[in-house]
Structures are given as C-alpha cells and as structure tokens.
Amino acid sequence: MSGQEVVFTLLGVVAVGSAVLVVTTRRLVHAALWLVVSFGALAGGYLVLTAEFVAWVQVLIYVGAVVVLLLFGIMLTRAPIGESADLDSGNRWAALGVAVATAAVLVTVVVMGFGDARTPLRAGGGSAEELGAGVFRTWVLPFEVLSVLLLASLVGAIVLSRSDIGGDKGGDV
C-alpha cells in the first residue's frame, strides 16, 4: 500500500462517511454541511489522482455554488432548523436493501474487473493547461452546446420562480 493509496483511502473514508451522514442525519442544515465535507474530501481525492483542475472546479462549483443553493432552498422552504422527525419516508428499509444490493453488485464488479489493475500517477496530467487545450481544441463543440444548455436551464429556473409572469393561468397563487 503506497502513500498515495493511504491518503486516498483516508479521503474516501471521510467522503463515504459524511455521505452516509448526509442521508441519515435528522437535521436538514446539517445534511447540507456534511455534503460540504463529502465534496471537499472528494476534491482531495481528485488531487491525489492528479486531476488538479477538476479538483478546484469541484471546490468552486460544488462546495461553493451548489451547497449554497441547497442552503437557500432549505431556508426558503421554511425547513425547521432543529431536528425534524419525519425526514425519512416509510420505505427506508426497502431503500436500505436496494442500496446494499447496489453496493454489493458494483463492488463485486469493479473488484473482479479491475482488482489487479494498477496505474502510476504522474503529476501534470490534469493541469489547467492540459485541460484547457483539451476543452478548447478537441471538445469545443460540446463545450458550446453545454453553454447553451446552461443558459436554457437558467432561463427556465427564472421563469419557474417568478410569480408575476405566466398571465392569467394562475401564476399568482
């Protein structure tokens, strides 16, 4: 077990453990904050895997933007700050069974498929320069399509959340 593997294992334990806390905690705000820990540990894992640029984008967008949006959503839906008893629905045991089965199948498949595969990690493979060249040379068309998609979804979100448009079809509830 090399040093990289030790560090990655520790980060993975933190990521999976805080993810478990996200889906089991009884406080909504704590779930969002554990999500920060999970995403931060995953960003560390990307750093260990030499994907620096992806790691910083992960920190910026997930830890920065997505979690803040989720906290906004929690506040705007007047969620209780303290403990709330009914965050889990009635089918949690069925969900636990499905999740354990999914984990068993996936872990079996990846361990049987890639159990003895190794790769040396070399620095520089995921730097901003390499990825920038990749995005703006090879993948420039998907990149532009993606920007249109992002614009469309932002316009959609604005249209959905404004209550003063939509005319006479009951937009002002």
Place this chain on the structure above:
Amino acid sequence: MHLAYPTVVAALLFSVGVYGVLARRNAILVLMSVELMLNAVNLNLVTFDVFYRDRLHGGQVLTLFTIVIAAAEIGLGLALVLLVFRNRRMVDVDRLRTLAEEPSRPAAAVEPERVEEAAP
C-alpha cells in the same frame, strides 16, 4: 495506484446516493442524494481518465461537463421545489400524490383519507 480504491469509493458513494434518493422524504434531501450519485460518476470518470492515460483527456473534460450539468440540474430542481412549496406549503415527495394513478377499486376506499391527511 491500485485501481480498486477509487472505483470502490465511487461504488459506495453511488449506493449511499441510491439509499438517500429512495429513503428521504424531503425533496431537497433527494436532490442532495442525486448530487452524491453524480459525484460518484465523476470519480469514476477521473479514475479511468488517469488509468487509460487519455491524451484528449476525455474523462476529465466530461467530468467538467457533468459538473456543469449538475449545477444546471440543481438550479432547475430547486426552482421546481420552491414552486411546489409555494403552491402546497410542503415539499415531501411521498405526499405529492396529485399525479398518482387512480388506485384500483378495492383500494379506492383507502385512498381519499390519505389525501385528506396529506392536505396542508
């Protein structure tokens, strides 16, 4: 680096996300679990990009694209959740039964009282 470590972490994260999507009742917590599943996919993409030593960096670029799509999804999803909250005063996904199919005859006697209980 042994490839089993990141792939196993990704598989465990994905199944934690599956549990969250199925077991949570609050719509915002369901969205958080979806984000966990997307992150598991991202970890796999980065891992195999490094493993195959892709010269075009398809895996990492696709990870960036997935992150952008996840941001778009969370923005749109939260707009939908806020709209539901404005109309219904609650965001519990298992009590939003307006679009549910009509139950068959024997269960029809049970269904109305559940709907009344669900009314805010």
